[in-house]
Amino acid sequence: MGSRQHVRDIQNGPPLHYASDIRAYKKEYAEALDAQDPLRSFRDEFIIPSKKDLKRKTLAAEESSEASDPKSIYFCGNSLGVQPRSTQRYIEKYLRAWATKGVTGHFVPHEDELLPPFVDVDTAGSKLMAPVVGALQSEVAVMGTLTANLHLLMASFYRPTKEKFKIILEGKAFPSDHYAVESQLRHHNFDPKEGMVLVEPENLDKPTLSTEQIIKVIDENASSTALVLLSAVQFYTGQYFDIERITAHAHSKDILIGWDCAHAAGNVDLRLHDWNVDFAAWCNYKYINSGPGGMAGLFVHERHGRVDEKQPDSNETFRPRLSGWWGSDLATRFNMENRFTPQVGAAGFQLSNPSVLDITAVVASLEIFNRATMDEIRKKSVNITGYLEHLLTKYPLDAPAESKPFTLITPSNPAERGAQLSIRLQPGLLDRVLHTLEEHGVVIDERKPDVVRVAPAPLYNTYTEVWEFCQIFLQACEEAVKAR
Amino acid sequence: MGSRQHVRDIQNGPPLHYASDIRAYKKEYAEALDAQDPLRSFRDEFIIPSKKDLKRKTLAAEESSEASDPKSIYFCGNSLGVQPRSTQRYIEKYLRAWATKGVTGHFVPHEDELLPPFVDVDTAGSKLMAPVVGALQSEVAVMGTLTANLHLLMASFYRPTKEKFKIILEGKAFPSDHYAVESQLRHHNFDPKEGMVLVEPENLDKPTLSTEQIIKVIDENASSTALVLLSAVQFYTGQYFDIERITAHAHSKDILIGWDCAHAAGNVDLRLHDWNVDFAAWCNYKYINSGPGGMAGLFVHERHGRVDEKQPDSNETFRPRLSGWWGSDLATRFNMENRFTPQVGAAGFQLSNPSVLDITAVVASLEIFNRATMDEIRKKSVNITGYLEHLLTKYPLDAPAESKPFTLITPSNPAERGAQLSIRLQPGLLDRVLHTLEEHGVVIDERKPDVVRVAPAPLYNTYTEVWEFCQIFLQACEEAVKAR
Ligand SMILES: Cc1ncc(COP(=O)(O)O)c(C=O)c1O
Ligand SMILES: Cc1ncc(COP(=O)(O)O)c(C=O)c1O
Numbered sequence: 029m030g031s032r033q034h035v036r037d038i039q040n041g042p043p044l045h046y047a048s049d050i051r052a053y054k055k056e057y058a059e060a061l062d063a064q065d066p067l068r069s070f071r072d073e074f075i076i077p078s079k080k081d082l083k084r085k086t087l088a089a090e091e092s093s094e095a096s097d098p099k100s101i102y103f104c105g106n107s108l109g110v111q112p113r114s115t116q117r118y119i120e121k122y123l124r125a126w127a128t129k130g131v132t133g134h135f136v137p138h139e140d141e142l143l144p145p146f147v148d149v150d151t152a153g154s155k156l157m158a159p160v161v162g163a164l165q166s167e168v169a170v171m172g173t174l175t176a177n178l179h180l181l182m183a184s185f186y187r188p189t190k191e192k193f194k195i196i197l198e199g200k201a202f203p204s205d206h207y208a209v210e211s212q213l214r215h216h217n218f219d220p221k222e223g224m225v226l227v228e229p230e231n232l233d234k235p236t237l238s239t240e241q242i243i244k245v246i247d248e249n250a251s252s253t254a255l256v257l258l259s260a261v262q263f264y265t266g267q268y269f270d271i272e273r274i275t276a277h278a279h280s281k282d283i284l285i286g287w288d289c290a291h292a293a294g295n296v297d298l299r300l301h302d303w304n305v306d307f308a309a310w311c312n313y314k315y316i317n318s319g320p321g322g323m324a325g326l327f328v329h330e331r332h333g334r335v336d337e338k339q340p341d342s343n344e345t346f347r348p349r350l351s352g353w354w355g356s357d358l359a360t361r362f363n364m365e366n367r368f369t370p371q372v373g374a375a376g377f378q379l380s381n382p383s384v385l386d387i388t389a390v391v392a393s394l395e396i397f398n399r400a401t402m403d404e405i406r407k408k409s410v411n412i413t414g415y416l417e418h419l420l421t422k423y424p425l426d427a428p429a430e431s432k433p434f435t436l437i438t439p440s441n442p443a444e445r446g447a448q449l450s451i452r453l454q455p456g457l458l459d460r461v462l463h464t465l466e467e468h469g470v471v472i473d474e475r476k477p478d479v480v481r482v483a484p485a486p487l488y489n490t491y492t493e494v495w496e497f498c499q500i501f502l503q504a505c506e507e508a509v510k511a512r
Numbered sequence: 513m514g515s516r517q518h519v520r521d522i523q524n525g526p527p528l529h530y531a532s533d534i535r536a537y538k539k540e541y542a543e544a545l546d547a548q549d550p551l552r553s554f555r556d557e558f559i560i561p562s563k564k565d566l567k568r569k570t571l572a573a574e575e576s577s578e579a580s581d582p583k584s585i586y587f588c589g590n591s592l593g594v595q596p597r598s599t600q601r602y603i604e605k606y607l608r609a610w611a612t613k614g615v616t617g618h619f620v621p622h623e624d625e626l627l628p629p630f631v632d633v634d635t636a637g638s639k640l641m642a643p644v645v646g647a648l649q650s651e652v653a654v655m656g657t658l659t660a661n662l663h664l665l666m667a668s669f670y671r672p673t674k675e676k677f678k679i680i681l682e683g684k685a686f687p688s689d690h691y692a693v694e695s696q697l698r699h700h701n702f703d704p705k706e707g708m709v710l711v712e713p714e715n716l717d718k719p720t721l722s723t724e725q726i727i728k729v730i731d732e733n734a735s736s737t738a739l740v741l742l743s744a745v746q747f748y749t750g751q752y753f754d755i756e757r758i759t760a761h762a763h764s765k766d767i768l769i770g771w772d773c774a775h776a777a778g779n780v781d782l783r784l785h786d787w788n789v790d791f792a793a794w795c796n797y798k799y800i801n802s803g804p805g806g807m808a809g810l811f812v813h814e815r816h817g818r819v820d821e822k823q824p825d826s827n828e829t830f831r832p833r834l835s836g837w838w839g840s841d842l843a844t845r846f847n848m849e850n851r852f853t854p855q856v857g858a859a860g861f862q863l864s865n866p867s868v869l870d871i872t873a874v875v876a877s878l879e880i881f882n883r884a885t886m887d888e889i890r891k892k893s894v895n896i897t898g899y900l901e902h903l904l905t906k907y908p909l910d911a912p913a914e915s916k917p918f919t920l921i922t923p924s925n926p927a928e929r930g931a932q933l934s935i936r937l938q939p940g941l942l943d944r945v946l947h948t949l950e951e952h953g954v955v956i957d958e959r960k961p962d963v964v965r966v967a968p969a970p971l972y973n974t975y976t977e978v979w980e981f982c983q984i985f986l987q988a989c990e991e992a993v994k995a996r
Binding site for chain 1: 559562569571605607608610615625656658663667686692694698699748804832838840845865867869871955
């Protein structure tokens with residue numbers, strides 16, 4: 029009796045961790061997690077496409093009330109985040125400022141503005157960006173695009189010599205990073221075949237890379253390597269690398285290291301400053317919901333952004349870089365005197381006056397992140413992605429492991445991944461599974477021939493969606509297997 | 513009697529050219545020019561700030577009808593163009609596409625869309641951009657920012673050797689171009705003092721540069737120069753250089769030449785293709801009214817954009833460049849195979865997926881340009897700026913030339929200038945003149961200590977505004993002289 033009472037207590041009590049709660053496979057459990065989620069109110073700050081939206085052939089709104097249309101299950105924030113409700117309001121204010129003030133909008137503030145005058149929007153951006161990536165404000169700039177920023181940063185941080193010229197990167201780096209590195213080598217007249225050191229997975233069935241392996245490759249090439257460029261979270265596997273340890277190791281070999289944080293910014297709790305990262309760049313259209321192609325960000329560690337000390341091999345007091353007027357000292361920017369002294373920090377890497385429209389969308393989104401904290405966001409992320417993994421691998425309870433026609437290629441250790449799980453389907457299932465998911469209004473993305481990437485975004489996705497997704501996905505797999 | 517009748521005929525007849533019409537100094541004359549201006553209806557496509565707008569301390573709209581508020585005289589399109597009315601509609605559609613479709617918006621078209629799906633907006637941009645700068649569609653890309661584009665282009669077109677490494681540019685180049693060139697030289701380990709050849713005005717009172725002088729500097733440095741980088745229309749003097757002749761001359765000395773078209777695009781009738789220009793870059797926030805910092809453009813001549821012939825000093829079939837995935841061949845872009853083959857033409861210089869928001873604003877504006885033609889726009893521009901010059905220098909009819917406390921530093925030959933006139937005031941007058949102009953709701957910009965830049969934009973400015981401006985400006989000068 030005592031033990032039955034105990035079971036009843038648990039069954040009526042608050043949800044335990046999914047690993048030890050026998051109710052975890054029930055929708056009510058997911059709903060209970062949502063009810064006690066400290067971030068739950070943030071979902072209302074975003075526009076989640078409805079299932080109807082995804083099927084409509086027009087953009088124009090329809091008569092019927094849309095608020096009540098069932099929402100899609102949007103697990104694709106790793107590719108393109110959804111739109112904050114505030115974005116439109118921010119943009120309307122911007123349009124109004126431009127329309128009513130014209131060029132005077134560069135300097136004239138307004139009582140009811142959401143952003144400072146045009147010349148200061150970059151500062152507003154870096155202020156909100158810094159805490160999201162664990163940086164000092166002076167270490168970040170909201171500017172440009174990801175691949176362009178990687179090139180600008182390499183122009184400063186990749187200064188090869190005949191002896192030390194190699195760049196270490198992932199064998200399965202995102203194509204743009206691969207091309208960027210390849211063309212940087214060519215730019216300096218090195219043969220990419222000699223200069224690109226690709227860290228390849230040791231086992232194709234397990235395409236992740238261990239820290240040891242990366243460190244080994246660094247060691248093997250230490251004397252000839254000028255730069256390591258890795259992604260913080262791997263786009264394909266979802267693996268979150270040990271940035272701190274790898275960075276320290278590169279430094280111990282006198283090698284600079286940069287991180288592509290496209291899949292990490294707004295996803296995991298980066299500490300770029302504390303980890304001594306030399307430089308980093310990212311886009312803001314994934315977990316940081318700024319819209320397709322939206323303005324990007326970059327990080328330059330404090331110690332590289334100084335404008336005071338004589339530089340090695342140069343008469344300048346600042347790190348060499350490709351320069352533009354927007355990076356020059358604010359006090360003299362408009363003097364037209366053609367003497368370049370950069371602003372301290374990442375701002376000194378700016379080239380052009382930024383698109384105020386574009387940065388406005390970034391700021392609208394960052395303002396939401398600044399009302400939560402990356403700490404809280406990451407905490408929910410670990411839990412919601414863990415729950416997703418749990419349901420995918422442990423449910424139905426009585427299903428033999430072999431009956432699951434997929435494996436997870438993302439590390440199962442939460443410290444080694446972000447929001448995303450990459451699921452590899454058995455051959456021949458992908459198209460049919462995708463079709464079923466789409467029919468049910470599930471938005472995820474695929475990497476042909478056999479991987480789907482699924483990413484619950486902690487700011488707007490719910491545990492209940494995770495539960496529903498698993499129902500649909502497991503059924504889709506079952507049907508696909510049958511039809512094979 | 514016959515001759516009096518003749519005078520009366522003229523006085524009642526249609527306006528003649530301002531140089532030979534005795535009524536040119538009268539407001540009715542200006543109004544008559546407006547009435548017969550074939551571009552007059554375009555003014556309605558733009559939001560001109562009202563005088564009240566410029567003074568209000570809030571962005572929020574006021575109760576009172578705004579359409580009837582007197583407009584400012586906005587002659588500052590050389591710095592920041594005004595907002596097309598259509599911009600907001602375009603952006604709303606974009607926001608709706610992102611909100612309702614999320615990531616599927618990259619590929620899914622809509623019946624009522626103004627722009628194609630996200631992945632194709634760059635093509636929509638280049639199509640509309642090409643005729644504005646006199647290029648083939650394949651020769652232009654809407655991307656990045658001006659200074660960043662200059663760097664990317666120099667990475668491809670500035671390949672210095674020990675012998676041939678100099679860059680020729682204006683002594684009074686826009687600071688960003690100066691910094692860009694300086695840092696490119698440093699990037700290649702050259703001393704800017706040796707590598708930057710500055711074409712300086714021979715006479716400080718006349719800061720324009722003759723074609724002969726530029727050609728002379730090219731000749732003097734021919735054997736050691738790798739690149740010429742000039743502005744097409746000079747930001748300070750308003751001078752429009754003889755691009756065709758200077759380009760041909762540089763080529764005759766085996767020197768590549770690029771043009772910064774910031775003040776030329778949408779202003780003068782460029783023929784970048786026909787003139788054999790190697791490369792060019794520009795911003796779209798001045799005469800092409802895309803908003804502060806809005807996405808920029810670049811041009812790469814057809815012969816440099818080929819992807820077929822073996823390149824000198826390289827195993828590749830394309831011109832070396834800093835690369836990114838958005839420049840790679842469309843057929844394989846999403847294959848993640850890490851083999852870079854660029855798209856043919858300027859698109860092959862793209863790095864990143866472009867901000868759809870930002871490019872949307874550019875396209876909204878370009879659509880207007882494509883309903884006029886640069887030919888017509890330039891025709892009106894020559895006439896309206898000529899009229900401005902005429903009124904400034906010839907009016908009042910009885911004023912002795914010495915009584916005008918200013919000189920024009922912009923060339924008086926219409927073929928050597930665009931919309932802008934740069935007016936140099938006598939010492940000590942600037943602040944007071946600016947104050948009076950501002951009081952009267954005139955928006956122009958100044959270059960301290962003594963220059964104002966005045967640019968009637970042919971798409972939205974009127975002859976009557978020119979007339980009114982001159983009234984105000986001449987009076988402002990008179991008052992400033994008295995108060996001196
Ligand atoms: C001639 C010229 N070049 C370069 C620039 C710099 O432009 P951006 O800040 O867009 O790079 C400007 C800006 O006004 C300019 O007028
Ligand atoms: C890891 C990574 N690097 C680079 C890129 C390229 O980004 P962009 O097109 O913004 O330069 C992406 C785009 O998804 C990415 O995921």
